[in-house]
């Protein structure tokens with residue numbers, strides 16, 4: 001794979017750092033959407049810190065405000081426009097620089113709306129142009145000329161930009177970007193471009209470096225992680241095998257060998273690519289959590305076909321059965337969309353049926369949101385909002401009952417918890433997660449942070465459990 005030259009980005013960072021030195025300038029960043037966007041934001045933060053900006057969560061104090069947007073569902077748009085209304089006055093009062101990046105900026109109608117209704121922004125950039133951000137910012141600082149830097153290309157893999165991570169125990173590592181699946185409801189393939197994987201060596205070296213820095217949990221990220229390197233193999237794009245890594249399964253095995261790392265998770269895999277070698281790698285690798293996110297989207301074979309998901313209800317359930325047979329203590333979570341065009345009561349019942357059968361640990365539920373440019377948006381049989389909401393509430397009730405039931409089963413059990421830090425809601429408590437990704441709070445000293453400890457679960461609450469350290 002060809003490497004992108006980031007020399008001019010790094011030079012711009014240095015030039016801005018000089019201009020900003022000693023000025024006590026601040027930045028704020030608002031991140032919407034998925035963990036890939038959060039990972040991109042960590043790179044933007046890394047660049048801004050090197051440019052001598054320090055972070056503030058108070059928008060009013062910021063000299064530079066960056067929005068990293070998402071366009072998977074409509075509510076993110078409302079959120080962006082609401083926030084832009086708020087920052088307009090800071091721009092007028094103190095000339096705050098406003099930069100808007102991320103997936104939503106790849107949508108032409110959104111950029112048009114920005115120009116019409118929010119013309120005070122300084123930079124717009126897309127997910128493919130993150131490396132341009134310091135170059136654009138330098139132009140703004142020197143010439144105050146508005147810049148639109150959105151590339152209509154497939155996107156490349158960029159290595160070597162600075163990164164400032166939010167956490168000290170858990171780190172996410174993007175292993176691929178883009179998507180070739182074109183599920184008919186989804187905007188991602190249009191804004192993140194074609195699927196492309198990072199070189200094995202770059203990933204392994206990044207994880208090794210993270211382990212050295214003391215990180216304990218690695219989240220491997222991508223829109224379709226279990227097809228890692230598949231497109232490269234199909235298209236004969238050269239890549240270098242490194243330490244035996246030439247697929248997702250071999251990547252899991254290699255990351256599992258890295259000393260210091262205690263847990264490995266990944267999102268999101270696609271059920272259609274869940275090959276036996278991946279199931280075996282999960283089973284064999286002691287650090288890979290036995291908690292898998294397996295997006296269902298719909299339980300109806302008819303809807304799945306129109307969604308272009310490439311599996312049926314029966315195939316999904318067979319896969320779940322196979323995974324449960326092969327991987328002891330497996331827990332599953334999923335994504336479900338209700339109200340996709342043409343969804344009948346019978347189709348929705350099929351979704352409830354799968355939820356009932358699989359008994360997920362967690363279900364992320366979404367009401368179908370029309371996305372301009374996707375096949376779903378052009379379908380005529382859209383579902384009325386009221387029906388969508390009714391179905392959503394019914395699904396939510398089923399899921400919450402299942403979770404409450406599962407929570408009860410945790411009480412009295414012994415769980416291995418990776419302690420992540422102080423609880424955000426109660427400073428005197430620590431917080432961590434089970435292998436199955438359940439939040440657990442406990443009393444304990446700070447030196448437990450980063451360790452895996454055995455806890456007895458003593459009580460359950462809807463969204464967290466409470467545990468006590470098991471002595472001896």
Ligand code: 5AD
Nearest residue numbers: 185186295335336337366367368369
């Ligand atoms: N409407 C509702 N939910 C969507 N998702 C993706 N596109 C849409 C849409 N148009 C959901 C899917 C996906 C998750 C990240 O977001 O469930 O897995």
Ligand code: SF4
Nearest residue numbers: 179181182183186188
């Ligand atoms: Fe969207 Fe489907 Fe690709 Fe996931 S696999 S990003 S839902 S098109």
